[in-house]
Amino acid sequence: MDITGEYRIAASREIVWSALNDPDVLRQCIPGCKELEAKSPEEMDAKVALKVGPVSATFSGNVRLEDIVAPEGYTLIGQGNGGIAGFAKGRALVRLAEAGGHTVLSYEARAEIGGKLASLGSRLIQSTSRKLAGQFFDSFAAHLGGKRATADAPVSAEVDDLELIHHTQNT
Amino acid sequence: MKCRGFRYCRVLTVEEAVESFVSCEGEARFLAGGQSLLPALNLRLSAPDLLIDISRVEGLRGITLEGSDLRIGALTRHVEVLHSPLVAEYAPLLARAARFVAHPAIRNLGTFGGSLALADPASEFPACVLALNAQIEIAGLSGRRRVAADDYFLGLYETALEPGEILTAVYIPAGRTWQRVCFDELSRRRGDYALAGLAAQATFRDGGEVLTALRLVFCALGSKPMRAQAAEAALLNTKVDAVAIEAAQHALSQDLSPDEAEDLSSAARLHLARVLLGRVAHALREGAC
Numbered sequence: 001m002d003i004t005g006e007y008r009i010a011a012s013r014e015i016v017w018s019a020l021n022d023p024d025v026l027r028q029c030i031p032g033c034k035e036l037e038a039k040s041p042e043e044m045d046a047k048v049a050l051k052v053g054p055v056s057a058t059f060s061g062n063v064r065l066e067d068i069v070a071p072e073g074y075t076l077i078g079q080g081n082g083g084i085a086g087f088a089k090g091r092a093l094v095r096l097a098e099a100g101g102h103t104v105l106s107y108e109a110r111a112e113i114g115g116k117l118a119s120l121g122s123r124l125i126q127s128t129s130r131k132l133a134g135q136f137f138d139s140f141a142a143h144l145g146g147k148r149a150t151a152d153a154p155v156s157a158e159v160d161d162l163e164l165i166h167h168t169q170n171t
Numbered sequence: 172m173k174c175r176g177f178r179y180c181r182v183l184t185v186e187e188a189v190e191s192f193v194s195c196e197g198e199a200r201f202l203a204g205g206q207s208l209l210p211a212l213n214l215r216l217s218a219p220d221l222l223i224d225i226s227r228v229e230g231l232r233g234i235t236l237e238g239s240d241l242r243i244g245a246l247t248r249h250v251e252v253l254h255s256p257l258v259a260e261y262a263p264l265l266a267r268a269a270r271f272v273a274h275p276a277i278r279n280l281g282t283f284g285g286s287l288a289l290a291d292p293a294s295e296f297p298a299c300v301l302a303l304n305a306q307i308e309i310a311g312l313s314g315r316r317r318v319a320a321d322d323y324f325l326g327l328y329e330t331a332l333e334p335g336e337i338l339t340a341v342y343i344p345a346g347r348t349w350q351r352v353c354f355d356e357l358s359r360r361r362g363d364y365a366l367a368g369l370a371a372q373a374t375f376r377d378g379g380e381v382l383t384a385l386r387l388v389f390c391a392l393g394s395k396p397m398r399a400q401a402a403e404a405a406l407l408n409t410k411v412d413a414v415a416i417e418a419a420q421h422a423l424s425q426d427l428s429p430d431e432a433e434d435l436s437s438a439a440r441l442h443l444a445r446v447l448l449g450r451v452a453h454a455l456r457e458g459a460c
């Protein structure tokens with residue numbers, strides 16, 4: 001049940017790659033991220049506030065980068081403990097491809113939850129993950145000079161900064 | 172489990188409620204019927220600093236006919252919608268759907284406005300309000316405004332309500348131009364979250380044979396109530412015969428791409444939606460409410 005999406009970003013792959021490795025950029029783009037502190041180039045401590053419907057909890061956890069192949073991609077892994085509410089984990093496989101001076105960013109993400117969260121949230125985990133992954137990559141693409149794209153108003157060709165090829169969709 | 176400690180205040184006017192929300196330094200939540208909020212607090216999925224009890228705010232309860240609209244106050248309980256003669260006459264779709272809302276104990280306390288403010292994608296009333304083409308009245312710091320149901324439901328638990336705003340009432344066109352309504356739902360057990368639900372309003376002409384107007388809205392098949400316009404188009408100006416119903420069921424894949432959830436694949440959920448559409452279309456043709 002992976003969630004996938006693809007963006008065309010009007011920047012070189014090196015620029016996109018360095019943004020993907022910049023904790024400041026990640027902090028701004030991770031939905032609800034309150035704190036993100038680098039412990040090493042591959043590992044960061046994070047505090048993320050999640051607010052979706054009946055759930056409003058702050059998760060303490062970490063963000064880790066694995067399978068790093070510069071500048072082609074990595075796997076972004078986040079996990080957090082929301083105390084008594086339960087835990088949440090998510091991972092996103094991110095790939096960067098060169099396309100005529102632009103960069104095509106594609107991702108596959110999945111998430112799981114446990115504890116009390118799962119008892120109320122398991123029917124909505126897919127919708128919630130899609131929403132959060134979409135918010136992260138929308139913000140990320142926007143950070144590199146694009147306009148925010150939504151499923152209802154896809155960015156059209158006249159917007160030269162960022163072209164949304166496929167918004168999040170099921171595979 | 173018990174909830175974390177919180178402060179509590181009871182307000183008697185909408186203005187007071189909004190002021191309390193705005194002046195709260197931590198996280199504040201409005202408490203109405205409490206049938207979703209209190210379980211979430213007890214499971215510690217949410218731990219607000221302040222609960223603002225709006226359940227005794229004047230003017231937010233009751234069902235009245237105002238001009239050409241049926242007005243349902245936000246604090247009206249599900250059970251009142253279920254048994255209201257005005258709802259039965261002017262918005263029978265809601266009475267049909269109310270029977271599917273949770274269990275009697277929850278219907279006795281849960282509020283109509285609370286259901287719409289939470290906007291759980293599996294809830295029945297949001298789908299009905301969209302099918303009924305209703306207007307949602309919202310009060311906030313800058314006064315009151317009305318939002319069409321089409322523009323109210325934005326996404327997963329996301330509505331046009333801004334923080335600190337209160338849903339005060341729903342206005343439903345009561346022209347009785349819609350001749351036939353139907354609500355049906357599939358769930359594993361009665362009262363469980365719906366696997367698929369469908370609210371429909373239809374008008375027929377030529378002696379009640381040809382369908383001329385239709386609104387179909389599904390619940391539990393997307394991140395918000397989902398209007399099925401491709402399926403509507405396939406049924407419009409037909410006699411809703413087997414061929415038209417099959418075309419509408421086929422077209423449904425343009426309207427819905429449900430998420431895989433728990434042990435049901437996306438394809439299985441779409442299949443359930445098609446089964447439900449077939450039942451509801453038959454019921455509309457037969458004139459059933």
